[in-house]
Amino acid sequence: MPDLLISIKQANRSLAVLIDPEKMPLDAVAAFAKAIPSTISSLKEKLQIDQFFFFVGGSSMENTGFDEWVKELKKHTDTTVVIFPGSPEQLSENADGLLFLSLLSGRNPEFLIEHQVDAARRLKETHLEIVPTGYLLIDGGKETAVQCVSKTLPLPQNNVENIVNHAYAAQLMGNQLVYLEAGSGAVKSVATEIVREVSAQINVPLIVGGGLRTIAQIEAIYKAGAKMVVVGTAIEENINWNG
Structure with a gap:
């Protein structure tokens, strides 16, 4: 079993900050990596977080030097970097792991299998830890x-079943893993009732x-049963965000 998956299963609470390289220029990465530890420390204390990750990826970015961006982030942090890909182009050997996503809520074959086949071609020899x-x-x-x-x-959300x-x-x-995503900048988060059900x-970890x-x-999402929570827009808008 992969180390990344083991760590998520064994931890009580994990937190990931989602970073979209399209919204953060390469020359801003070092400053971000220097500033974020104080925010992480505060959140760990307030929420009793066991472990922390960076998720890196975006829905619409193309040709933004993804590999160089990840390499730059890894230069300035010891935090585990996991690729959260929006397309097969968002791959980098400089990351630690990758969530191999299937958009199962939709019925578009491009995001159910076509992107996955394209990515598989590139991932055959990778050292990345890949988690379906x-x-x-x-x-x-x-x-x-x-x-x-x-x-x-x-x-x-009104059809919980x-x-x-x-x-x-x-x-x-x-x-x-199963990931319930309300989307970046969502007006309402996933209801705790849904998380609970x-x-x-x-019996796999829920993100x-x-x-x-x-x-x-x-806190409510954790108590409802999530193993990992992902925060993006709040920290994107304020690096010192602490809830």
Whole structure:
């Protein structure tokens, strides 16, 4: 079993900061890496976080020097860097791991299998730790970049059973993680009821992200059963964000 997956399973609470290289110029990476530890320290204390990750990727970026960007980040941090890819172009041997995503909430074959086959061709000889991940886009109250790029609709939050069935199907298909995503800048995060019901039905670690802006929200998501929470926009807008 991969070390990354083991660490997520064994930790009580993991936190990841999602960084979109398209929104952070290469020459700003060093300053970000220098500033973020104080924020991490505060969040670890407030939320009793066991481990921390950087997730790196974006929905719409193309030809932005992804490999060089990841290499620059790794130069300035000892934190584990995991690729959260929006396309097969978002690959780098300089990262520590990769979530091999399948957008199972949608029905667009490009994001169900075509991108995955393209990526597989490039990943045959990689040293990256690859973790198959069922990715479910949940309605966050606004059209997100994932929705726009993938041309798929999110799952409505008022149909909890449908979301649970998608998550359970992701597990049955062999995915080792399930990710409930309300989308970057979501107006509303994934409801705790959904997190609770999904976590009760699957036995793989559950990741939840999108629209989380307060310590209280994140705490509720953990208590509902999430193994990992992902924060993006809040820290993107304020490097000193602490909930």
